Amino acid sequence: MTGAYAALESRFKRLGLVNEAVAMLNWDTAAMMPEGAAGARAEQLAELKVIAHELLADPRLADLLDGAASDGLDDWQLANLNEMRRLWLHATAVPADLVAAYSRACSECEMAWRKARPANDFASIRPLLQRVLDLTREVAAAKASKLGVSPYEALLDQFEPGGRITEIDQLFDHLAARLPALIEGALTVQAEQPAPRRPAGPFPVESQRHAARRLMDRLGFEFDHGRLDQSLHPFCGGTPDDVRITTRYDEADFARALMGVLHETGHALYERGLPAAWRRQPVGEARGMSIHESQSLLVEMQVCRSREFIEFAAPILRVCFDGNGPEWSADNLYRLGTRVARSLIRVDADEVTYPAHVILRYRLERALIADELELVDLPEAWSEGMERLLAVTPPDDRQGCLQDIHWYDGAWGYFPTYTLGAMTAAQLFDAAKRAVPGIPAAIAHGDFAPLLAWLRANVHGLGSRFSAREILVRATGKPLDAAVFEHHLRARYLAA
Amino acid sequence: MTGAYAALESRFKRLGLVNEAVAMLNWDTAAMMPEGAAGARAEQLAELKVIAHELLADPRLADLLDGAASDGLDDWQLANLNEMRRLWLHATAVPADLVAAYSRACSECEMAWRKARPANDFASIRPLLQRVLDLTREVAAAKASKLGVSPYEALLDQFEPGGRITEIDQLFDHLAARLPALIEGALTVQAEQPAPRRPAGPFPVESQRHAARRLMDRLGFEFDHGRLDQSLHPFCGGTPDDVRITTRYDEADFARALMGVLHETGHALYERGLPAAWRRQPVGEARGMSIHESQSLLVEMQVCRSREFIEFAAPILRVCFDGNGPEWSADNLYRLGTRVARSLIRVDADEVTYPAHVILRYRLERALIADELELVDLPEAWSEGMERLLAVTPPDDRQGCLQDIHWYDGAWGYFPTYTLGAMTAAQLFDAAKRAVPGIPAAIAHGDFAPLLAWLRANVHGLGSRFSAREILVRATGKPLDAAVFEHHLRARYLAA
Numbered sequence: 001m002t003g004a005y006a007a008l009e010s011r012f013k014r015l016g017l018v019n020e021a022v023a024m025l026n027w028d029t030a031a032m033m034p035e036g037a038a039g040a041r042a043e044q045l046a047e048l049k050v051i052a053h054e055l056l057a058d059p060r061l062a063d064l065l066d067g068a069a070s071d072g073l074d075d076w077q078l079a080n081l082n083e084m085r086r087l088w089l090h091a092t093a094v095p096a097d098l099v100a101a102y103s104r105a106c107s108e109c110e111m112a113w114r115k116a117r118p119a120n121d122f123a124s125i126r127p128l129l130q131r132v133l134d135l136t137r138e139v140a141a142a143k144a145s146k147l148g149v150s151p152y153e154a155l156l157d158q159f160e161p162g163g164r165i166t167e168i169d170q171l172f173d174h175l176a177a178r179l180p181a182l183i184e185g186a187l188t189v190q191a192e193q194p195a196p197r198r199p200a201g202p203f204p205v206e207s208q209r210h211a212a213r214r215l216m217d218r219l220g221f222e223f224d225h226g227r228l229d230q231s232l233h234p235f236c237g238g239t240p241d242d243v244r245i246t247t248r249y250d251e252a253d254f255a256r257a258l259m260g261v262l263h264e265t266g267h268a269l270y271e272r273g274l275p276a277a278w279r280r281q282p283v284g285e286a287r288g289m290s291i292h293e294s295q296s297l298l299v300e301m302q303v304c305r306s307r308e309f310i311e312f313a314a315p316i317l318r319v320c321f322d323g324n325g326p327e328w329s330a331d332n333l334y335r336l337g338t339r340v341a342r343s344l345i346r347v348d349a350d351e352v353t354y355p356a357h358v359i360l361r362y363r364l365e366r367a368l369i370a371d372e373l374e375l376v377d378l379p380e381a382w383s384e385g386m387e388r389l390l391a392v393t394p395p396d397d398r399q400g401c402l403q404d405i406h407w408y409d410g411a412w413g414y415f416p417t418y419t420l421g422a423m424t425a426a427q428l429f430d431a432a433k434r435a436v437p438g439i440p441a442a443i444a445h446g447d448f449a450p451l452l453a454w455l456r457a458n459v460h461g462l463g464s465r466f467s468a469r470e471i472l473v474r475a476t477g478k479p480l481d482a483a484v485f486e487h488h489l490r491a492r493y494l495a496a
Numbered sequence: 497m498t499g500a501y502a503a504l505e506s507r508f509k510r511l512g513l514v515n516e517a518v519a520m521l522n523w524d525t526a527a528m529m530p531e532g533a534a535g536a537r538a539e540q541l542a543e544l545k546v547i548a549h550e551l552l553a554d555p556r557l558a559d560l561l562d563g564a565a566s567d568g569l570d571d572w573q574l575a576n577l578n579e580m581r582r583l584w585l586h587a588t589a590v591p592a593d594l595v596a597a598y599s600r601a602c603s604e605c606e607m608a609w610r611k612a613r614p615a616n617d618f619a620s621i622r623p624l625l626q627r628v629l630d631l632t633r634e635v636a637a638a639k640a641s642k643l644g645v646s647p648y649e650a651l652l653d654q655f656e657p658g659g660r661i662t663e664i665d666q667l668f669d670h671l672a673a674r675l676p677a678l679i680e681g682a683l684t685v686q687a688e689q690p691a692p693r694r695p696a697g698p699f700p701v702e703s704q705r706h707a708a709r710r711l712m713d714r715l716g717f718e719f720d721h722g723r724l725d726q727s728l729h730p731f732c733g734g735t736p737d738d739v740r741i742t743t744r745y746d747e748a749d750f751a752r753a754l755m756g757v758l759h760e761t762g763h764a765l766y767e768r769g770l771p772a773a774w775r776r777q778p779v780g781e782a783r784g785m786s787i788h789e790s791q792s793l794l795v796e797m798q799v800c801r802s803r804e805f806i807e808f809a810a811p812i813l814r815v816c817f818d819g820n821g822p823e824w825s826a827d828n829l830y831r832l833g834t835r836v837a838r839s840l841i842r843v844d845a846d847e848v849t850y851p852a853h854v855i856l857r858y859r860l861e862r863a864l865i866a867d868e869l870e871l872v873d874l875p876e877a878w879s880e881g882m883e884r885l886l887a888v889t890p891p892d893d894r895q896g897c898l899q900d901i902h903w904y905d906g907a908w909g910y911f912p913t914y915t916l917g918a919m920t921a922a923q924l925f926d927a928a929k930r931a932v933p934g935i936p937a938a939i940a941h942g943d944f945a946p947l948l949a950w951l952r953a954n955v956h957g958l959g960s961r962f963s964a965r966e967i968l969v970r971a972t973g974k975p976l977d978a979a980v981f982e983h984h985l986r987a988r989y990l991a992a
Contacts, residue, residue, distance in 0.1 A: 017543035020536065021517055024524060032528070036720035037738035040516065040775075047513035051547060224532035242533030279536075 004067035005077060008084055009281060011064075015055045016280025020239045022048050027244045030231040056091040076283060079465045083282030086147075086161060093146040094139050102135040106410035113408035120398040126375050129408060133368060133375065136412050140369060152369050155413030159289040160420070162467045165366070167480070168416050171423065172359045174482040179356050179389060182486070186340045186352050186493035196335035197327035203254040211254070211320035212247065212261040215313065219299065220452045221265050225272060234260045236267035236296075240279065243268040254321060255336065259300055266299030267292060269452065273460025284463045289414065291459065291468050293421025294428060301351050301422065302429040302488070303451070308444040310334045340493060342392045344399040352489055355422065356389040361404070361415040369412060424472065426485040428459065431476035500563030501573060504580055505777060507560075511551045512776025516735045518544050523740045526727040552587040572779060575961045579778030582643075582657060589642040590635050598631040602906035609904035616894040622871050625904060629864060629871065632908050636865060648865050651909030655785040656916070658963045661862070663976070664912050667919065668855045670978040675852050675885060678982070682836045682848050682989035692831035693823035699750040707750070707816035708743065708757040711809065715761050715795065716948045717741075722764060730756045732763035732792075736775065739764040750817060751832065755796055762795030763788060765948065769956025780959045785910065787955065787964050789917025790924060797847050797918065798925040798984070799947070801833045804940040836989060838888045840895040848985055851918065852885040857900070857911040865908065920968065922981040924955065927972035 022045060029041050065085050073081060094102075109128040116125040140151035147154050149164075156163040213228060226243035238244035245264035247257045270292060278284025286292050303309050307330070314330040317323060326332060340350050346357035364381060367373035373381055382401045387393055394400035406414055432454045433439050442450050458475040469479050518541060525537050561581050569577060590598075605624040612621040636647035643650050645660075652659040709724060722739035734740035741760035743753045766788060774780025782788050799805050803826070810826040813819060822828060836846050842853035860877060863869035869877055878897045883889055890896035902910055928950045929935050938946050954971040965975050 014543055014546075017540050018547070020540050021521060021544060024521060024540070025517060028520060028524065032723065034720050034722060034738060036718065037735070040735060040737035044513050044516050044520070047510055048517060050510075051514070222532065224530050226530060227528065239533070239536060241536035242530060 002067045002071055004064040005071040005073060005081065008061070008064050008068055008081070011055060011058075011061070012084060012282060013280045015052055018048055018052045018055065020280070022052070023237055023239055024242075024244075027237040027246075030233070030235065030237070031229040031244070031246050053091060056088060061088055076278065076465060080278070080281050080283035083161075083285075083464050086157075087282055089146045090143060090158065093143045095142070098135070098138055098142070102132075102139055102410065105131045105135050106408075110405065110409040113402070113405065117398055117402045120396045120402065122379055122397040122402055125402075125408070130375055132408065132410055133412075136410060137369060137371075140412075152366055152413065155369070156416070157413075159411075159414050160417050160468065161288050161464075162469065163288075163290070163416070163420075167469075168362065168420065171480060171482045172355075172362060172416070172419070175355055175419070175423075175486065176359050176389060178486055179352075179359075180391065182489055182494070183340065183342065183352055183356070183390070186489075187342075189494055190340055193335065196332050196339065198336065199254070199321070199323055199327045201253065202251040203321055205249045205251065207320050207322075208249050208251075208254050208257050211317060212258055214316060214320070215258070216261060216265050218446050219262070219265050219269065219448050221268055222272060226268060228261065234264055236264045236271065238271075240271045240274045240276075243271050254317075259304065259337070262304045263296045263300035266296035269299070269455070270295035270460050273452075273456045275461050275463045275465075278463055283465055287462070287464050287466075287468050287471060289417035290420035290424055291471060293417055294424035295455070295459065297351075297422050297425035298429050298455075302425050303443060303448075305334075305337045305351070305492075306440070306443065307334055308440045310337065311444050312446040338492060342390050344386070344392055344394050345403055351422065352493055353390060355419045356386075358415055358419040360385040360389055361406075362419075364401075365407065365412055365415060420480065423480055423482055423485040424468070426488040427472060427476050427481060428455075430484055430488070432458075498563045498567055500560040501567040501569060501577065504557070504560050504564055504577070507551060507554075507557070508580060508778060509776045511548055514544055514548045514551065516776070518548070519733055519735055520738075520740075523733040523742075526729070526731065526733070527725040527740070527742050549587060552584060557584055572774065572961060576774070576777050576779035579657075579781075579960050582653075583778055585642045586639060586654065589639045591638070594631070594634055594638070598628075598635055598906065601627045601631050602904075606901065606905040609898070609901065613894055613898045616892045616898065618875060618893040618898055621898075621904070626871055628904065628906055629908075632906060633865060633867075636908075648862055648909065651865070652912070653909075655907075655910050656913050656964065657784050657960075658965065659784075659786070659912070659916075663965075664858070664916065667976060667978045668851075668858060668912070668915070671851055671915070671919075671982065672855050672885060674982055675855075676887065678985055678990070679836065679838065679848055679852070679886070682985075683838075685990055686836055689831065692828050692835065694832065695750070695817070695819055695823045697749065698747040699817055701745045701747065703816050703818075704745050704747075704750050704753050707813060708754055710812060710816070711754070712757060712761050714942050715758070715765065715944050717761050717764055718768060721768060724757065730760055732760040732767065734767075736767045736770045736772075739767050750813075755800065755833070758800045759792045759796035762792035765795070765951070766791035766956050769948075769952045771957050771959045771961075774959055779961055783958070783960050783962075783964050783967060785913035786916035786920055787967060789913055790920035791951070791955065793847075793918050793921040794925050794951075798921050799939060799944075801830075801847070801988075802936070802939065803830055804936045806830045806833065807940050808942040834988060838886050840882070840888055840890050841899055847918065848989055849886060851915045852882075854911055854915040856881040856885055857902075858915075860897075861903065861908055861911060916976065919976055919978055919981040920964070922984040923968060923972050923977060924951075926980055926984070928954075 025041065025045055025048070033041055065081070065088060068081050105128070109125065109132045112125050112128050116122065136155065137151065140154045143154035143157070144151045147157060149157065153163065153165055209228070213223075216228065217223065225241055226238065226245065229244065229246050230248060231246035232248060234245070234247045236243065236245045245261065245268050247261045247264065249257045270286060274286060275284050304313075310330045310333050314328065314333050317333070318328045338350075340352045342353060343349055346354065349357055360382070364373065364378065364385065367381075368375070368378070378401050379397050383393055386400070406412070432451055436450050436454055439451050439454075442448070459471060462471060466474065472479055521537065521541055521544070525534075529537060561577070561584060564577050601624070605621065605628045608621050608624050612618065632651070633647065636650045639650035639653070640647045643653060645653065649659065649661055705724070709719075712724065713719065721737055722734065722741065725740065725742050726744060727742035728744060730741070730743045732739065732741045741757065741764050743757045743760065745753045766782060770782060771780050800809075806826045806829050810824065810829050813829070814824045834846075836848045838849060839845055842850065845853055856878070860869065860874065860881065863877075864871070864874070874897050875893050879889055882896070902908070928947055932946050932950055935947050935950075938944070955967060958967060962970065968975055
């Protein structure tokens with residue numbers, strides 16, 4: 001025993017606590033802070049991030065990380081040490097001046113994007129985006145050499161630890177080859193059914209909040225360890241002991257906020273279920289964005305858009321919104337919740353067309369990082385991709401390559417996790433139902449305990465003990481398999 | 497130029513930012529946090545305080561503080577350097593093991609007090625309080641030798657920088673000698689008038705919040721730089737750019753929350769008015785608790801319980817609470833707001849009897865720190881003091897020496913600032929009205945701009961540039977004078 005591992009645990013606990021403070025301030029910024037405090041808040045957050053970086057990039061950590069391996073560690077400790085090393089590599093791989101330049105470039109580009117998007121002005125923002133892209137390539141190269149992976153995989157590793165291009169390509173190619181026919185088929189089946197009726201509002205915010213809280217509570221959200229509030233962009237923040245989710249209410253459409261809340265509740269249940277014994281240690285944290293997104297989509301898409309859930313939820317919604325008439329029937333609400341449409345905007349897409357949006361972005365960002373595509377050609381490449389995958393053509397860049405913040409803000413390598421998450425959700429839910437056949441019937445009665453227990457044991461409670469791939473193999477018997485997701489889509493959308 | 501002063505400014509900026517993060521988390525703890533997150537929050541706060549302490553107690557600061565004196569500083573910079581040195585002395589005067597033992601003792605005693613108070617059990621908590629007192633004396637001795645003051649003054653300096661026993665004794669003795677007759681006189685005058693009628697509730701929380709926000713807004717509270725929320729114990733927290741005040745609503749009595757909000761608004765206006773050019777530097781911070789409390793009491797007691805203010809506010813209250821009838825007349829509301837009564841509980845006391853509660857506590861804590869009084873004799877000394885100063889006798893310790901958290905939580909040296917604040921408020925408001933004679937008429941019209949402008953120039957904008965004493969001399973022509981407060985009480989309560 002060198003004491004090195006213990007020293008690392010205590011260092012990472014400090015880092016974890018600072019990161020928790022950052023998470024709470026980020027929540028406050030979005031949900032509570034008055035506008036005039038934005039400048040002061042930015043400085044507070046920057047300072048805490050400097051402190052976190054100092055804790056992580058301390059040169060002494062290199063020796064501790066080397067020494068800890070001979071401390072006779074158990075499996076969890078070894079996994080923790082691996083995660084520590086990964087975080088340390090990310091933090092130290094990039095020279096400080098490049099980090100600063102990159103941060104500045106992203107911030108400038110993101111601010112300009114906020115004006116360029118409504119103005120439909122890709123040309124004006126292109127030089128700033130080029131700067132972000134150039135620096136992203138530098139960051140990727142620096143991290144790639146330390147991590148021993150390709151530059152794109154080094155970016156991916158920030159969101160999806162251990163993610164590999166070959167696997168993603170294979171999964172996405174499988175789906176992309178089948179998507180156009182799948183979408184066409186879903187639209188045909190849908191056209192043969194009566195069009196669903198949309199309940200007429202207004203739906204008071206207070207009623208929507210009440211309905212959302214009732215369903216959150218039933219799903220297992222612990223209000224003694226979390227909150228539901230409002231923000232412009234819904235998110236799940238806070239910490240595992242204090243999970244803060246937000247939504248945005250539209251009085252004309254209750255479903256938008258409600259489905260958003262259910263999505264965030266999936267994220268929240270994951271955070272809350274992370275292994276308490278490993279709080280504030282890297283191995284105690286969520287495994288990565290594909291697993292995180294799988295938990296939100298498992299709740300929102302797999303569970304809450306299922307017939308069983310809507311059978312259970314429809315009477316609650318009728319009470320909360322004082323609803324009656326055929327538009328409030330479970331059958332009508334189910335058809336509303338599973339409506340498919342070709343659309344231009346990713347965040348408005350349904351679960352069938354969503355992967356097309358994501359696969360396009362993944363392919364484009366791979367090509368841009370690999371210097372196989374020039375920014376000047378991005379709008380055209382975007383249009384071509386949309387036509388090929390979705391058979392729609394954006395009339396302008398506002399509804400094309402300007403619509404998402406990710407690239408302008410430096411989040412390269414993030415997009416694929418959305419659809420990896422959707423696939424993972426389908427595969428986990430499928431396995432859960434095989435393991436515990438009573439799950440769908442329980443859901444129809446508003447009893448989510450059997451599903452939650454399975455998720456706690458097979459996903460949440462594992463933290464980062466295993467890779468995303470290992471989690472899937474252990475829970476479902478195989479690595480991610482696009483055919484399971486495809487089967488889910490066929491079962492839900494093609495069985496008339 | 498050695499660069500030492502610049503290095504200090506950058507170090508204290510970092511410290512200030514960490515302290516701002518602590519302030520926001522403290523607000524969240526009281527106003528937003530779900531109960532189950534208390535343990536995690538305590539750890540987050542403890543870590544940030546360790547980081548703040550490391551930034552402040554860094555041994556290199558000693559050299560920088562010595563070196564900076566030869567950096568050719570201007571008056572503000574010199575005052576800043578003095579405040580830096582004072583904070584550094586407080587942070588480094590006490591050995592780390594004593595700090596830890598003291599913190600633990602206070603925490604244990606405070607937790608036990610939460611049970612001992614309702615149980616009326618002073619005997620059981622006495623050993624824990626003795627431990628706090630013993631360690632307080634050790635802390636006081638350590639700080640006193642570094643600051644060159646007496647032990648009690650070293651404690652006082654934590655809340656009231658530069659506060660001196662001789663001055664406080666003289667002020668409190670002046671008042672204590674006159675208080676019994678003053679209270680008796682006020683009660684006699686009051687008895688000769690018709691008893692005020694109390695408006696009947698319930699007063700919905702939403703109406704109370706609306707009324708509170710309207711009055712806050714008129715007083716100059718900037719909602720773009722602050723919020724009003726709810727918490728069990730009302731307070732003013734946050735930062736100068738994001739001032740967060742809280743209150744607690746009682747549907748049976750709107751005045752309690754409302755006057756509380758107006759009190760906290762006084763604190764908030766002070767924080768918001770601190771010199772922006774010196775943000776996160778010690779000289780840019782509030783001067784101390786007597787000045788801070790003077791700003792809350794100037795708003796709550798001097799302004800908002802004046803006839804002029806109530807003339808302005810009564811119609812607003814009638815609208816907010818749908819009130820009519822004689823109980824809603826300005827005259828009746830004025831008499832309600834200036835009601836005097838001998839009582840046992842400090843926090844429920846009116847402005848005439850409040851000083852008696854404070855003077856008793858000041859004298860008792862002085863005697864306890866000086867070892868001239870034993871804890872075993874505290875209940876009796878308390879009773880004797882209450883009889884002498886207020887002519888009431890507590891029937892038990894719950895309504896006696898167990899009522900306040902301060903001593904049990906280690907806040908020795910805090911109590912005198914309440915009454916120093918009340919005196920300062922009277923003297924500042926008196927000077928403001930002499931300097932700007934239109935202030936009372938403006939208040940009667942709901943125009944607080946002339947008063948706020950005077951406070952900004954003479955108090956808020958000075959931060960810690962001058963001592964509390966110097967602030968008063970510059971603003972009012974003399975140091976604190978108990979006769980001005982006495983005159984205020986006579987004018988308001990003895991002029992029939």
